Amino acid sequence: MxxxxxxxxxxxxxxxxxxxxxxxxxxxxxxxxxxxxxxVARMMMWRFLWWIGLPWLLVTAIAISRGWVGQSTVPLLMVGIMMVAAPFVMWLHDxxxxxxxxxxxxxxxxxxxxxxxxxxxxxxxxxxxxxxxxxxxxxxxxxxxxxxxxxxxxxxxxxxxxxxxxxxxxxxxxxxxxxxxxxx
The missing domain is CATH 2.30.29.30 (Pleckstrin-homology domain (PH domain)/Phosphotyrosine-binding domain (PTB))
Known part of the structure; x- marks a missing residue:
C-alpha cells in the first residue's frame, strides 16, 4: 500500500x-x-464498498449473460462500478x-x-x-x-x-x- x-x-x-x-x-x-x-487509510475505511460492489458486478454480469435484465443493464453496471471506484476517488481527493x-x-x-x-x-x-x-x-x-x-x-x-x-x-x-x- x-x-x-x-x-x-x-x-x-x-x-x-x-x-x-x-x-x-x-x-x-x-x-x-x-x-x-x-x-490509503481512508480507502481501507471504505473497503466494504468493494465487498458489496464486486459481487454486485458479478451478479449483474451473470444476469446480463442469461438475459434476465433488459434495459436496466447500464444502471445496474453503473451502481457496481461506482461502489468499486468510490474508495479510489476518495484517495485521489486526499x-x-x-x-x-x-x-x-x-x-x-x-x-x-x-x-x-x-x-x-x-x-x-x-x-x-x-x-x-x-x-x-x-x-x-x-x-x-x-x-x-x-x-x-x-x-x-x-x-x-x-x-x-x-x-x-x-x-x-x-x-x-x-x-x-x-x-x-
Whole structure:
C-alpha cells in the first residue's frame, strides 16, 4: 500500500498544493507543520464498498449473460462500478489536500478537481480541547473546532471540524497545541 502513497499523482498535486499554501500564508506567518491525509487509510475505511460492489458486478454480469435484465443493464453496471471506484476517488481527493499548522492558524489547502480552496481556522476560533478519533492503521481524525457546517469535507456529521484521516493525529495535535500556547 505504500506504493499508492508515492505515486506520480502525489508529485503532480504537491506542486499545486505547495503553490496554493505559499499564496495563503500571510506576511510574518511561518509554517510549523504540514502533511497530507492518509488516503490509503481512508480507502481501507471504505473497503466494504468493494465487498458489496464486486459481487454486485458479478451478479449483474451473470444476469446480463442469461438475459434476465433488459434495459436496466447500464444502471445496474453503473451502481457496481461506482461502489468499486468510490474508495479510489476518495484517495485521489486526499492526494489533492494539504494540512498545515502555522504560528497563527490551521490551514486546509485543497486543489481538488481543479477548484483551489483554502480553509483557515485561527487559534482563537478553536475548541479548548482537541478530539482525536482513531480510524486504524496509525491514522485518525484530529477535530479542533465544532459547530461547523456539515457540508464541508473536513467536518463530520456532528459539525466537528479538523484534519481528517491524518497520520499520527496525537502528534499533530501536540504540535497544534504547542503553537496555540505560544501565540496565547
Amino acid at each position: 505504500d506504493e499508492l502513497r508515492t505515486t506520480i499523482f502525489s508529485s503532480i498535486f504537491s506542486r499545486a498544493l505547495q503553490r496554493l499554501l505559499t499564496e495563503a500564508v500571510q506576511p510574518g506567518e511561518r509554517v510549523l507543520w504540514r502533511g497530507q491525509p492518509d488516503g 492526494l489533492q489536500t494539504l494540512f498545515a499548522i502555522t504560528n497563527r492558524r490551521a490551514l486546509i489547502v485543497r486543489t481538488a478537481w481543479g477548484k483551489p480552496t483554502v480553509s483557515a481556522t485561527h487559534f482563537e476560533d478553536m475548541d479548548g480541547t482537541f478530539e482525536i478519533a482513531d480510524i486504524g492503521r496509525g491514522a485518525g481524525h484530529l477535530n479542533f473546532a465544532s459547530g461547523r457546517s456539515t457540508r464541508s469535507p473536513d467536518t463530520d456529521y456532528t459539525g466537528r471540524y479538523g484534519f481528517r484521516c491524518v497520520r499520527n493525529p496525537a502528534g499533530v495535535g501536540d504540535i497544534l497545541e504547542r503553537a496555540r500556547r505560544r501565540t496565547a
